Amino acid sequence: AQSVSQHNHHVILSEAASLELGCNYSYGGTVNLFWYVQYPGQHLQLLLKYFSGDPLVKGIKGFEAEFIKSKFSFNLRKPSVQWSDTAEYFCAVNANNAGNMLTFGGGTRLMVKP
Amino acid sequence: DAGITQSPRHKVTETGTPVTLRCHQTENHRYMYWYRQDPGHGLRLIHYSYGVKDTDKGEVSDGYSVSRSKTEDFLLTLESATSSQTSVYFCAITRGADQPQHFGDGTRLSIL
Numbered sequence: 001a002q003s004v005s006q007h008n009h010h011v012i013l014s015e016a017a018s019l020e021l022g023c024n025y026s027y028g029g030t031v032n033l034f035w036y037v038q039y040p041g042q043h044l045q046l047l048l049k050y051f052s053g054d055p056l057v058k059g060i061k062g063f064e065a066e067f068i069k070s071k072f073s074f075n076l077r078k079p080s081v082q083w084s085d086t087a088e089y090f091c092a093v094n095a096n097n098a099g100n101m102l103t104f105g106g107g108t109r110l111m112v113k114p
Numbered sequence: 115d116a117g118i119t120q121s122p123r124h125k126v127t128e129t130g131t132p133v134t135l136r137c138h139q140t141e142n143h144r145y146m147y148w149y150r151q152d153p154g155h156g157l158r159l160i161h162y163s164y165g166v167k168d169t170d171k172g173e174v175s176d177g178y179s180v181s182r183s184k185t186e187d188f189l190l191t192l193e194s195a196t197s198s199q200t201s202v203y204f205c206a207i208t209r210g211a212d213q214p215q216h217f218g219d220g221t222r223l224s225i226l
Contacts, residue, residue, distance in 0.1 A: 009154070034214055043204065044157075044217040051212060090156055100145050100164070100208060101172065102215060104156035 002027040002095050006105035013081055014113050021076040021108050023065075023091030032094040033074040034102070035065055039087045047089075050074065061085070083114045117141050118218035120205050126224045133192040135221050137205030139185075145208045146188040147172075147215065148180060150201040157204060163188055195225045 003026045013019060025031065032051050036044040048059025055067040065076045074091060091105040117140030127133055137146060145164055149157040149172075159172030161180040169180050177199060179191045192199055202222050206215040 004156075006156075032212070036217075043219045046214045046216075049214050092157075100210065101147075101159055101162065102157075103173075104149075104158070106154050106156045 004105040019078040027095040034092040120218040137188045143207040147206040
């Protein structure tokens with residue numbers, strides 16, 4: 001079965017700092033990759049997705065992620081975080097042999113200090 | 115936002131009672147999912163549906179059943195609730211595997 005690991009459970013940054021959140025998955029075949037964000041008290045919202053093509057994917061709110069197939073990684077980055085980026089971030093993977101099912105990582109809780 | 119409504123939004127009940135959560139969509143999407151969210155575990159798939167009366171188990175299906183009699187409604191039932199089922203439950207929908215899933219606002223369920 002596929003699995004998704006997010007190694008950073010809690011991250012605290014000051015405003016304007018750069019952000020990189022790690023995501024690694026275990027499946028060796030073709031995958032679709034996603035990052036979702038959950039602001040306090042809200043539902044999950046899609047930040048960005050990768051299906052194929054350019055491995056550097058740009059999403060909303062200045063976020064981007066890079067798919068590195070050889071490392072089974074899909075790390076999320078943002079050059080300069082804002083206080084409003086305080087949220088929990090989830091990486092998710094859909095393997096091509098898993099139908100439409102997503103496997104989520106455990107989440108990374110980001111706190112940005114003003 | 116995608117047209118997904120979960121009801122109830124909050125519920126407190128006692129161990130051993132039956133509980134049904136409802137997910138209603140207005141998008142006419144084929145696929146619907148129920149997840150539970152627990153600290154440190156992210157979201158884990160309970161059951162999903164790929165069409166009316168077509169459902170299958172997810173990663174953590176024990177103690178849960180589902181039904182989908184109409185495209186727009188996907189019901190999750192806890193036949194006899196246990197304290198381990200205290201969680202936040204999210205419904206999601208999608209048109210297909212090449213599309214992202216869209217999530218409802220969640221149901222916070224507490225079982226005492």
